Amino acid sequence: MKLKFWGARGSIPVSGAKYNKYGGSTTCVEVRSRKNELVIIDAGTGIRLLGKELVKNSYNSFTMLFTHSHWDHVLGFPFFAPIYNKKTRINTMGCSFSSDPVREIIAKTMQPPGFPVKFEEISAKFQFSSLCSTGCEIVGGLHVVPVELSHPNRGLGYKFSESGKHFVFLTDNELGFTHPGGLSFADYAAFSSGADLLVHDADYTPGEYPRRMTWGHSTWEQALNLALEAGVGALGLFHHDQDRFDADVDRIVAECSLRARKAGSRLKCFALREGQEIKL
Ligand SMILES: [Zn+2]
Numbered sequence: 001m002k003l004k005f006w007g008a009r010g011s012i013p014v015s016g017a018k019y020n021k022y023g024g025s026t027t028c029v030e031v032r033s034r035k036n037e038l039v040i041i042d043a044g045t046g047i048r049l050l051g052k053e054l055v056k057n058s059y060n061s062f063t064m065l066f067t068h069s070h071w072d073h074v075l076g077f078p079f080f081a082p083i084y085n086k087k088t089r090i091n092t093m094g095c096s097f098s099s100d101p102v103r104e105i106i107a108k109t110m111q112p113p114g115f116p117v118k119f120e121e122i123s124a125k126f127q128f129s130s131l132c133s134t135g136c137e138i139v140g141g142l143h144v145v146p147v148e149l150s151h152p153n154r155g156l157g158y159k160f161s162e163s164g165k166h167f168v169f170l171t172d173n174e175l176g177f178t179h180p181g182g183l184s185f186a187d188y189a190a191f192s193s194g195a196d197l198l199v200h201d202a203d204y205t206p207g208e209y210p211r212r213m214t215w216g217h218s219t220w221e222q223a224l225n226l227a228l229e230a231g232v233g234a235l236g237l238f239h240h241d242q243d244r245f246d247a248d249v250d251r252i253v254a255e256c257s258l259r260a261r262k263a264g265s266r267l268k269c270f271a272l273r274e275g276q277e278i279k280l
């Protein structure tokens, strides 16, 4: 399984010299199976550059999954070039978020008067199917299991498995507060147990959290505690706060690594960078 993170920023895209290292684009993750089948998670602003690459390589058929419908996770959809190509076939799997099916969520990003092209006018062919059950094989050998997030308006996290390797993706997940539909810390630890890589929401510092509790995000410390409890191989901090400069993220990674070592763990702690590729 190969992963590429096209956006790791949370809540709103940012730009400027102080964001160069970790990037300013919001959530979009590319998951490639061993047979080079593609699954895309979320359509944050990072999906724009992924779309250009797919067009360049004439890659026309793939699956899209969504974590939830908040703006930072769907904002890039109208700027995803493959949707304007009639050869494109998109298999979209998901659940209803805050009562709207996935089709409605992505169609809303192009709804007048907010955008000049309507969803009904784009050329790509979509197939919508449900992924609310215990999981399924998306493409040959690549298996996915969804889990409900603890987040306002609900959402889904995912565990991808292929050839004995496991990648767990839990963004926009508040470990310190249980939202409707959300699970307990112990449940997320069980879900993530033994993963080779856990990528988790780490929007806040412990000092910021008391003022932002119930907003749907975790601290890097809570994400670390989950990673240690679940015994994962590596923890990738994700959904960097819009006000977090590169130097701030570097300090968080250093503190996270130190805490892991003090806990007697060999866990690798790092922060996801826009454009980063990882092979499991
Ligand atoms: Zn978000």
Ligand SMILES: [Zn+2]
Pocket: 068, 070, 151, 172, 216
């Ligand atoms: Zn959200």
